[in-house]
Amino acid sequence: MLKIEPRLLLLLILLLPNHSWAAREWFTEQTSIIRAHKALLEGDLKQSFDSMVEAWQSNPEPYEKEHLDGLLLKGLDVDCGRGFDPSGYPHWLDKLTIQRQEVQNTGRLSYSLNIDVLTTLDINKLSFIRWPSRSLLTHAKLTNEKVNDKYHNNSQIDLNTEIESGLYKIQLETTSGKNWEHWVILASPNNEQSVRWKSKDSWIIDKTALLNRYCPLPVLDVMLYGILDGDYKKVWSEEYESNYPKTVPASNLPANRYLLGVSMTHKHWQGLISIEYKQVINKTYDLSN
Numbered sequence: 001m002l003k004i005e006p007r008l009l010l011l012l013i014l015l016l017p018n019h020s021w022a023a024r025e026w027f028t029e030q031t032s033i034i035r036a037h038k039a040l041l042e043g044d045l046k047q048s049f050d051s052m053v054e055a056w057q058s059n060p061e062p063y064e065k066e067h068l069d070g071l072l073l074k075g076l077d078v079d080c081g082r083g084f085d086p087s088g089y090p091h092w093l094d095k096l097t098i099q100r101q102e103v104q105n106t107g108r109l110s111y112s113l114n115i116d117v118l119t120t121l122d123i124n125k126l127s128f129i130r131w132p133s134r135s136l137l138t139h140a141k142l143t144n145e146k147v148n149d150k151y152h153n154n155s156q157i158d159l160n161t162e163i164e165s166g167l168y169k170i171q172l173e174t175t176s177g178k179n180w181e182h183w184v185i186l187a188s189p190n191n192e193q194s195v196r197w198k199s200k201d202s203w204i205i206d207k208t209a210l211l212n213r214y215c216p217l218p219v220l221d222v223m224l225y226g227i228l229d230g231d232y233k234k235v236w237s238e239e240y241e242s243n244y245p246k247t248v249p250a251s252n253l254p255a256n257r258y259l260l261g262v263s264m265t266h267k268h269w270q271g272l273i274s275i276e277y278k279q280v281i282n283k284t285y286d287l288s289n
Contacts, residue, residue, distance in 0.1 A: 031055075033064060036071055045075055045083035049270070053183050056131060056167035069165050069187040076268050080215040085271025090180050092121040093172070094150065098128075098184065099265075099276040100163050106283060111162050113137075117153040117172065122146075125173035126155050128184075130166060170273075184270060189277045193218050195264045197281060202247045203262050218266050220244045224251070224285065225259040232259050253287060260285035 036051035048071070055068055075084065089096070095118040103110045113136060115128060123144065128136045140157040165188045171181040192211050198204040211217065220240045225232040235258070236251050248260065263280040 032058060033060075033067065033071075036068075040071065040075055043078070045078060046086060048075060049084040049185070052185055053167060056185065065165065068185075069190075072185055072187045073190050076212055076215065078214065080212060081269040081275070082271065084269070085182070085273075087271065089272055090178070092119055092174065092178060093180060094118040094120065095274070096170070096272070097274040097276060098170070098186075099278055100186070100189075101278045101280060102162065102189075103280040103282065111159040112156060113159060113163055114156040115154070115170070119151045119153060119172075119174070120149065121174040121176055121178060122151055123153045123172055124175045125171070126153060127169075127171040128155075129169045129171070130164070131168065136163070136168075182271075182273070184273065184275075186275070189266075191218070191264070191266050191277060191279065193264060193266075194279055195220070195262055195281060197283065198246070200283070201260075201285060203281065204246060205244055205264070212268075216267050217241045218264050221261070221263045221265070222248060223261040223263075224248070224253065224287075225261065226253075226256065248285065248287075251287075255288050256286075258285045258287055259283075 032051045032054035036048045036055060039045075039047035039051060052068055052071060055064070060068060075081065095116075097114075097116040099114040099116070101112045101114060103112070113128070115126060115137070117123060117126065123142070126137065126142050130136060136159075137155050137157055140155045142153060142155045145152045163186065165186050168184045168186060169181055170184055171179070173179050190209075192207065192209040194206050194208070195203050196206065205220070218241075221237060222240075222245065223237040224235055226235040227233075228235075236253055238245075238249060259282060261280055261282045263278055265276055265278040267274060267276045269275065
């Protein structure tokens, strides 16, 4: 039987008219990447995801990492990632969002990681670890706020570079001693739409690919920040899921100099975990009457 490199196998299989037949006839090797391919073609998203986890744990070569990125993104074409993990949350965990941010100020790019957790039990520890043992939130502060019997927990850290694609583990620990952990795979951003400045007071949205119909529409946020007590505070914002504006809509704010922020957020899932990538562009903005 002809041996085919994993990076070429998916392309060959997808060109064949019957994917299930292809999976039986061509997947003769038993590597974790091959198993992830086979499970994806057979519609078993959970097994595909589990095999991707195994592949990341085996220290893949650079071309294999690109291949795994492509596999994860291809899996989103089925149900935007919900089928990767059907196990659900423990009863005390309501919502979990992992958001990567890229912020462009004049001549400078910065990055951050923001993890937001909604629980019914108080959280005293939140960890996000890159396989095998690099903790990303070691110096991040965990904030807790209780509203209507729910705990809103947040941890954010600024990064020097964009967070790498690869395998991560999120771990939660409550003050009552309950623990929960889960694997998370992050792929290199493959955003279908991005935002950039067109002029000093307008922006343009670049569309580089068709949107995934199983995922939410990208969300555009327009925000104005004013200086209050010596620091910038948000004084106005609007959110759009369609009919995106390209200039600041009319507001009742007084004429002044503000910081204008425009962001585009793409979202998908891994089971119930929400994975977001938020691109932000900022610049000063003079509002006149």
